[in-house]
Amino acid sequence: MNKLLLDNQLCFPLYALSRQVTALYRPLLEKLELTYPQYLVMLLLWETDNRFVGEIGEHLLLDSGTLTPLLKRLEQKQLITRTRNPADERQVTIQLTEAGQTLKNQAVDIPAQLQESMSLDDQQTVNLRVQLMTLLNQLTKTETII
Amino acid sequence: MNKLLLDNQLCFPLYALSRQVTALYRPLLEKLELTYPQYLVMLLLWETDNRFVGEIGEHLLLDSGTLTPLLKRLEQKQLITRTRNPADERQVTIQLTEAGQTLKNQAVDIPAQLQESMSLDDQQTVNLRVQLMTLLNQLTKTETII
C-alpha cells in the first residue's frame, strides 16, 4: 500500500469531515448569529456558567490567543460578560447575560437537526462519537504526560 | 440525555480530534517547512502532478479563496510552479518543481511516524479511516446533489 496516497491517510478524512460537519452547522448557527467555535463556548456555558477563560480553553483545547478575541466578540454581541476575578486579578470570569441564557432556547433543536442532515441514526452517531472521543482522550492524555 | 452537552455532540470530538491530529503532524512537517494544508496539496501532487487549481480544490474540498494564497506560498518556496493553461487561460496548472518532487523523499516516513505517535495499530487505523471516509463521501455526495 502506498502510504503517501491521500486516501490512505487517517488525517485527511478527519480534517475534511470536520470541516464538512462544521459546514452543516453553519446555516443552523447563522440563525443564532454564532460561528461554530462560538457555539462550542456557548454550549459549555449553558452547561455550567461562570467559567474562567482557562477553564473554557481546557475543555475546548484552545488557548487564550484563540479565546480572547472570540470572547470579546461574544461580549460585543451582549451574550456574555468578561470580568476580572477580584480574588485573583489574573483570571477573567465569563458569565452569560440574560440574552446569552435565553439563546439556549433557540439552540435546543440544533443537535437533532444536525443528526438528521447527516442521515445517521442514534446508534451510528453514538458509535462514532465514542470512537472519536476515545482517541481524543488517548491523545490529550499522552500529551499532558509528556 | 441532554443533547446540548458538549460531550454528547458528534461535532466536538471531530473538531477537537482533527486539531489534535494536525498538532501531531506539526513537528514532523516543520522539518519539511510545510503546514498541514500545504502537505495535503503536496501529497496530491506527488500522486499525480500537473493539476489545475480546481482539481486540487475538488479533492481537498477547498475553494480558490483558500488555495490561491496557499499555492502562492508553495510557489515562493519554489516547490511548485503556477502557469496559466494556454488552451484555456482561465485555468492555472500547478506543477512540482525539482525541489518539490525531491521533498517526497523526506515525507515517506511521516505516515508511519504519525500512526505510531497515535499509538494505533494498522487495523484500528484502517477501521476508523473507512468509517470517516464513508461518512465524508455520504456528506459530499448529498451536498452535490442539492
Place this chain on the structure above:
DNA sequence: GGTTAATATATTGTGCACAATTTAATTGTC
C-alpha cells in the same frame, strides 16, 4: 458575430488556530 451566460481563478474581509512574546498578578523563598 455580438451578446449573454457560465466557468476558473483571484481578491477582500471576517474569524478562527496557534506559536511566540508581553503584561500583570500571585506565589514561593530567603
Place this chain on the structure above:
DNA sequence: GACAATTAAATTGTGCACAATATATTAACC
C-alpha cells in the same frame, strides 16, 4: 518584605477557511 519564579490572559504575527464579490476567459445562443 524584596525578589525570582510561576501563572493567566492579552497581544502580535502568520496561515488557513470561507463567504461574497470581482476579473477575465470561454461557451452558448440568437
